[in-house]
Amino acid sequence: MNFLGAVRDTWVMSVRNLRRYIRLPQLLFFSSVQPIMFLLLFNYVFGGALGSSVRIPGIKYIDFLLPGILVQMVMFGGVQTGIGLADDMGKGIVDRFRSLPMSRLAVVAGRTFADVVRNLTVIAIMIAVGYLIGFRFNSALAALGMVAIALLFGYALSWVFAFIGMMAKDSETAQLASFVFIFPLTFASGVFVPIQTMPSWLQVFVRNQPVTFIAEASRQLALGVNEQGAIWKTIVWVIGLLAVFVPLAMWQYKRRVS
Amino acid sequence: MQHAFDLKDITKHFGAVKALNGVTLHSDEGKVFALLGPNGAGKTTIVRILSTLLEPSSGSALVHGLDVVKKPKEVREIIGLAGQYAAVDEFQTGFENIYMVGLLYGLKRADARKRSHELIERLGLSKAADRQVKTYSGGMRRRLDLGASLVGQPKILFLDEPTTGLDPGSRQSIWQIVHELIDQGTSILLTTQYLEEADELADTIAVVDEGKVIAEGTSDQLKSRLGGDTIEFQLESIKDLSSAEEVVKSVAKSSPDFNQDTLVMRIPVHNGSKDLMVLVEKLNRAKLNVNALSLHRPSLDDVFLALTGNRTQSQESEQPKNKKRMKR
Ligand SMILES: Nc1ncnc2c1ncn2[C@@H]1O[C@H](COP(=O)(O)OP(=O)(O)O)[C@@H](O)[C@H]1O
Ligand SMILES: [Mg+2]
Numbered sequence: 001m002n003f004l005g006a007v008r009d010t011w012v013m014s015v016r017n018l019r020r021y022i023r024l025p026q027l028l029f030f031s032s033v034q035p036i037m038f039l040l041l042f043n044y045v046f047g048g049a050l051g052s053s054v055r056i057p058g059i060k061y062i063d064f065l066l067p068g069i070l071v072q073m074v075m076f077g078g079v080q081t082g083i084g085l086a087d088d089m090g091k092g093i094v095d096r097f098r099s100l101p102m103s104r105l106a107v108v109a110g111r112t113f114a115d116v117v118r119n120l121t122v123i124a125i126m127i128a129v130g131y132l133i134g135f136r137f138n139s140a141l142a143a144l145g146m147v148a149i150a151l152l153f154g155y156a157l158s159w160v161f162a163f164i165g166m167m168a169k170d171s172e173t174a175q176l177a178s179f180v181f182i183f184p185l186t187f188a189s190g191v192f193v194p195i196q197t198m199p200s201w202l203q204v205f206v207r208n209q210p211v212t213f214i215a216e217a218s219r220q221l222a223l224g225v226n227e228q229g230a231i232w233k234t235i236v237w238v239i240g241l242l243a244v245f246v247p248l249a250m251w252q253y254k255r256r257v258s
Numbered sequence: 259m260q261h262a263f264d265l266k267d268i269t270k271h272f273g274a275v276k277a278l279n280g281v282t283l284h285s286d287e288g289k290v291f292a293l294l295g296p297n298g299a300g301k302t303t304i305v306r307i308l309s310t311l312l313e314p315s316s317g318s319a320l321v322h323g324l325d326v327v328k329k330p331k332e333v334r335e336i337i338g339l340a341g342q343y344a345a346v347d348e349f350q351t352g353f354e355n356i357y358m359v360g361l362l363y364g365l366k367r368a369d370a371r372k373r374s375h376e377l378i379e380r381l382g383l384s385k386a387a388d389r390q391v392k393t394y395s396g397g398m399r400r401r402l403d404l405g406a407s408l409v410g411q412p413k414i415l416f417l418d419e420p421t422t423g424l425d426p427g428s429r430q431s432i433w434q435i436v437h438e439l440i441d442q443g444t445s446i447l448l449t450t451q452y453l454e455e456a457d458e459l460a461d462t463i464a465v466v467d468e469g470k471v472i473a474e475g476t477s478d479q480l481k482s483r484l485g486g487d488t489i490e491f492q493l494e495s496i497k498d499l500s501s502a503e504e505v506v507k508s509v510a511k512s513s514p515d516f517n518q519d520t521l522v523m524r525i526p527v528h529n530g531s532k533d534l535m536v537l538v539e540k541l542n543r544a545k546l547n548v549n550a551l552s553l554h555r556p557s558l559d560d561v562f563l564a565l566t567g568n569r570t571q572s573q574e575s576e577q578p579k580n581k582k583r584m585k586r
Contacts, residue, residue, distance in 0.1 A: 005364065012361045016350065023349040023390065092345035096406065099309045101334040102362040 006103035013110020067222040068191035068215035074154030079178040081158040082165030086174035112158035119154040138224030145221035156241035163249040262445035268317035277303040279469040292460035293449040300469040301449035338412030344399040348392040363410035377405040397428025417448040487530030491548040493521040509533040
């Protein structure tokens with residue numbers, strides 16, 4: 001398969017998957033209403049209590065919360081990648097794709113690319129709502145950096161969930177399998193509260209899991225904190241995840257008989 | 259002449275399940291070949307091997323001279339597949355579904371658009387073209403699926419049970435489309451559980467059972483092994499028996515069978531529908547009242563009874579519907 005052909009097929013598949021997001025009401029809800037709800041709930045319900053424990057002078061809770069919650073949202077979005085692929089695999093449509101002279105990579109790559117577009121939309125919505133309730137970027141460059149980090153991480157995760165989704169026997173199993181590790185990773189992290197507020201045994205886990213420092217990187221970029229450790233760590237993780245899960249997902253796509 | 263497809267000694271095992279046990283078949287270009295068999299016979303497995311979805315455990319499979327294992331990419335360029343279950347996206351419109359497949363076949367945008375519109379029109383889906391497929395009936399989905407398999411202008415078309423579960427009207431419209439394709443010279447491999455369908459569409463029929471070909475020939479050759487159509491009716495009274503026997507003599511191919519308890523008479527005939535009309539007239543003239551007059555065409559069950567002495571194992575939900583349909 002030539003490269004241009006593969007790109008074209010991936011684009012065709014991306015368009016298909018984006019239509020699915022726009023036309024299935026439950027997916028539209030997950031991509032638009034749910035993130036706003038999370039942002040407002042956390043800001044107003046927990047924000048009052050938690051705000052005081054965010055002891056960085058001059059920083060409002062929303063400035064702390066938004067960069068982190070973006071990371072959580074791209075993780076939730078990744079779950080949809082897995083569910084969508086599990087759904088396709090269980091239906092005749094994948095047989096059709098396999099019988100066509102198209103790039104084999106395109107079915108999965110089109111799916112993960114559609115999720116980048118979706119994530120970009122979710123991020124834009126959340127930043128807009130964030131602005132309404134007081135969030136401010138430090139600089140335009142900071143804004144770009146934060147969006148880029150969230151998108152990159154979301155993209156790498158899409159491949160992880162693509163693999164999980166195609167391993168699962170149906171979309172319900174894919175959803176369960178994904179949430180089993182997504183919940184501890186997002187909530188036992190530095191997304192919502194500063195790590196110092198947690199019991200020390202939990203801190204050991206929280207400090208060393210990727211969501212914490214990816215949220216940290218996102219926050220540093222948004223706030224313009226001049227420290228790049230977390231950002232580099234995030235980039236290494238993104239590359240590592242892609243290096244492992246792109247081949248795994250492709251292997252599983254080719255292997256699985258629907 | 260080149261063979262449309264060529265299977266030599268194909269076996270396929272799924273773990274302990276032997277789906278195919280040495281299948282050797284071929285068909286000429288431009289011909290229609292039907293695989294007839296009950297559920298679980300191995301029909302879909304054969305189609306999946308030929309359409310590069312599955313690799314055989316052993317044996318060789320060629321499509322237009324191309325080996326499906328060694329040259330899958332080339333094979334995919336010349337085939338069209340309409341699988342057993344309609345492979346269309348619910349959330350896309352009918353047009354979007356066909357257009358997408360056209361692009362994936364590598365057609366230019368303008369060509370894909372043109373072909374999609376043509377097919378939609380030809381399949382009688384113009385009114386529904388811009389509606390999401392989730393609003394389509396089963397028959398419409400099947401037609402759309404067929405459209406998607408045609409958009410790449412395949413040299414050979416695989417149709418896996420194209421009319422199973424459809425109402426008679428939808429079945430007729432699928433048959434009509436297939437007839438048009440036959441006229442255009444497309445090679446076709448279709449699978450079916452209905453003898454009637456194979457009879458209507460195919461040049462050659464192979465009967466498959468438990469992963470083996472148990473008979474192969476033209477529809478006439480197969481039917482002559484089967485005994486053909488029968489007419490059935492029930493007498494109102496045993497007293498009518500002798501006059502009834504007299505009346506049916508002229509249409510009966512061989513001696514009729516009579517059940518003393520149910521008063522049902524079965525008459526083997528040469529030409530079902532014509533003989534039925536003749537018989538109705540004669541019964542009227544003889545002033546004989548009968549109940550439940552019906553015509554029976556041989557079903558898949560009868561094929562199996564004739565070929566193996568066994569009834570088929572396929573007692574799935576579609577079977578009763580199928581039986582009823584066979585009565586005319
Ligand atoms: N992926 C699979 N794994 C295990 N067994 C299978 C698989 N596909 C088909 N089979 C088995 O192979 C046999 C033939 O199936 P199939 O080709 O689908 O029959 P048909 O299409 O004639 O109904 C059946 O016994 C079926 O259960
Ligand atoms: Mg089948």
